[in-house]
Every structure is written in C-alpha cells, then in structure tokens.
Amino acid sequence: MTVELIPCLVYMGIALLLGMLPARFSSRSVAGFVAGDRSLNTVLLYFVLGAAVFSSFAFLGGPGWAYSRGAAAFYILSYGAFGMIPFYFLGPRARRLGERLGFFTQAEIIGHRFDSRALQVTVALFSIVALVPYLTLQIKGVGYILSVASHGALPEWAGALMAYGIVTIYVLYSGMLGVSWTSVFMGIAMMTIGWLFGLYLPWKFYGGVGPMFHAIATGPHAAMLVPPGLDASGASWDWWGYSSAIIVSVLGFCCWPHFFMRSMAAKDDRSIKLMVVLYPTMQVFMVPVLIIGFTAVLMFPAIKPADTVLPFMLQHAGLSPWLVGLASAGTLAASMHTGDAIMHAAGTVGVRDGIVPLLGKPLGDVQERRLIRVLIVVMTAVAYYFAVASHISLVSLLLGSYGGVAQVFPVLIATFYWRRATAVGVGAGLLAGVAVNMLFLLMPSLKPVPLHEGIYGLVANVIVLVTVSLMTRPVSAERLKIYAEAGWD
C-alpha cells in the first residue's frame, strides 16, 4: 500500500463512523430518514447545503477552469454567493408548508400548490434526469483520485466501489442525519485542505500568492487575469457569455432538488435564514481552489484535460506523499459529501414524487422507507455503471443541466408569489423553457447573441407561463389561502 493512500483510508473510516452514528438519534420513520425529523440546525444546514455545491468539481473542475480559462472561472465565485439569497425568502416558506402539510420535497409542494399530480411527476422526472449524471461525475472523480493516490494499484472501478460502498452504507443506515453529520466533517476537511494547498502550492513554486499572480501578469498569459477570461478554445471570452452564465447559475442554484428539499429538514425559520447569511463565508473557499489552478499556468503548461491539473501537480511536483494523500482525501471529501446528498435526494424524490403519485395511494411508513432505500441503491448502481463502464460524455450533459434546472426558478416564484399561475401554465412554461434550452445547447450557432442557452429558455418559459396561466382557471381559493398564510416575508 502506498503512503498516499493512508490519509484517504483514515478519512473514509471516519466518514463511515460518523455516518453510522446518528442513526441512533433519528426516528425509524419516513420523516426521520428523509428529513432527520425536521431537526437540522444552522451548522448542519450550512454544511449540507455547502456540500450540495462543492462537489468533486471543487478540486478537479474548479482548478481546471482557472488553469485553462483564467478569469472566466471567477464566475464560480459570484454565482454561489448570489444564488443562495432567494433561499432566504423561499426556504422558510417551504419549511412552514412542509411542516404543516407533511411535505419533504420540492415537487410535493409544487404539485400541491397547483393541484396537479402530473406536474409533480414532471418536476420529479426532471430532478432525477439532472441528478443521476451529477452523481456519476462524483463517482468518476473518486475512482480517478484513488487510482492516482495508489499509483494505479487500485483501478478506478475498485476505488469508486470502495468509496461509494461506504457512502451507500451510511446513507441507507442513517438517512438525512448520516448525510448531514458526515457533511460537517467532510466540509471542514475539504475547506482546510483547500486553503492549505491554495496557499502552499504558490508558496512552493513562486514564494507566495502575490509573486505568482505577478509572474502570470508579466508573462505571456497576462490576458488570463483580465475578466471575462478565455473561452474553452483559448480565445478571449465575451461578456455576454460570462454575465449570462452567472445569471443562469444564480437562478438555478437553489432550484436543485437535493438543495431545495433541505428547507424541509430545517428545525426553524431562523436556522435557514442564518445559514443563508453565513453562506458567503463558504463561497470564499473558491478563492484558494482557483489559486491552485493558477499555480500550474506557468509551471506546467499543456496539461490535458485541464480537469486533471491538481492530480497532475500531485504526481509531478515532487510533493511529500503525505501531502499528496491529504489532497486526495480532500478531493474524496468534496465528492462524497455531494454524492451522498444526491443519492438521498434522488431516492426520496423518486419514491415520493414518482412512485407514490403513480400508485395513487399512500404507502405505509415502513414500506415507503424501504422503497426509498431500494431506489437509492438502484440509482447509485446506475450512476456507478455510467461512471466506470460507459463512455458517454456526461460533462456536456451536466453543463446542460444548469440551464435546465434554472427553468424551475419561475415555477418556484409562481408557486409562492403569483396567485394567478395555473398548473397548465407552469407545466407548459417549464416544458417550453427546457426545450428552448436544449435546442440552443445542441445548436449554439442558432443563438442570435452568444448568451447562455438558459437565458433563452427562461424568456420562453416566463412568456408561456404567464400567457397560458391567464388563459386557464386557477386552483381553488382555499388552496391559495394555505399559500398566502405561509407568509410574504
């Protein structure tokens, strides 16, 4: 066994332990498994929702962007900080409704507000289509990093199986509390390791962060530091693309199903609001991540693909094997604490918003819990298959999914803020938005101006939503009253 693997194994051992323990504190009910009996405080929410965002992208894709596209990567800094803000208002409302009506997912609220099972199933279907490729990328990242840490002794399929085997065990065993307790540990590990390397690597190669940026600014790559940076081909990016990528990501941010549904696991309104207030402190964590990518610009030109810039440096920079192991453990943390949240959410959404409405009758508590667990295993197996056995390019699928997920934003606003919105209107808007988004994603040459395809989708979405809603009958006044009573704050 290599030295590099030791920190990874220690880390996975702690994760397993911390994931198993909290089962003792949660009830053996659906509410316990899915939402930790609605008991999450600010700290747990902060890390669970931080985890929802900082996936293996944090240590692989993030530095890769900085390395290959320079200032274009700064958009990552902005969107998380702004994207969380709608949650200050939407989160507490969703929580109160969830508590009152017994809901746990985003699609349940939307389906109830518009009195439409079809809408609920549609939103759930979108959720799962977006979540499975996301999970696949996490599994791929883990397999890759463990194979690097073991000098190839551990093939990617085996590393991925080991790490996600552990994740599956504690998610099945402890549900939401397992996901949240491990998130705290993984989040702290990830942030500490990120800052450590973000400061250490420039110090080692250039004598500090300042001298490193000076060296880039006075060298042939100075253009990288000036926003909006470079596009994927290395030419300079346009402001259209940069600005619209931020807007779409901001709007899509809290629409992710594994994100939004945590509002219904929160203990009270205060803990959600305080979490939103504190969230920018986590976003600043992206600064060292970007620095890691910039470190390689002059030292290691021509790393391909750019996403492997951190693993490449770990292998070729002559670092102590302990440090390499530590960075690998940080990457595992980043991947696993997103992966567990996605698995848990996908299983829950699949059962509560897919299977139950289709059956047309409620399941018993025990039955529903069992079914959610089965579905978690099935979806993880599917994602695992795609991660190790299939060669379909999922990165492009995931890139498209942000534009798709952002189409849920008008639905959420209509749910809470526009009484006149109807199921047909919202459903038609959603389908129009997703269709337009897909069209421009697949055929970018059709775009009139190089805006993010999600923007075109949103314009179509809102126009259709408003027009069709006004032409159809709204739901009953009693139902609207429930939503009005949830407050306007």
Added chain:
Amino acid sequence: MSKAGRAPRRHRLLLGIVLLSLAASVWPGYLLGARISPYVLGLPFSIVWLVGCIGVVFVALLLTFRADMREQHGKRP
C-alpha cells in the same frame, strides 16, 4: 411577516442592494473592477472586486437578519 401580504421595506432594500452587487459582478458593472492592479493580499483586483461584492451582500444580509429576528421577538415576547 408583515400585514396585508406585502414584504417589509427592508426586504425590498435588501433586494435592491443584492441586485446592485450582482450588477457590479457582471457586465457592465464589472468593467470597473476588471483589471489586474492594484493587488490586495497578493490577489489581482479582478478577484478582490468580486469578493468585495460578496462582502457587501454579506453585510446587508446580516443586518436584515438581525432586524428580522428583532421583529419576530417583538411580536412573540
């Protein structure tokens, strides 16, 4: 929660500050900050500007949160 289904004024103020900061983080607001020097703590100004925008939002949220909590406690002693 305010009466008559309207958001309190400070929430609209918060929304205004957030939109301004967002406008400063994208074109054309970001043109003001999109340059390399001066460096702050070794970071190019283009990064410092964005972190500054996030800082403004952080302070605005913090003040809104404090006011919200004070109001809640005022209603339910």
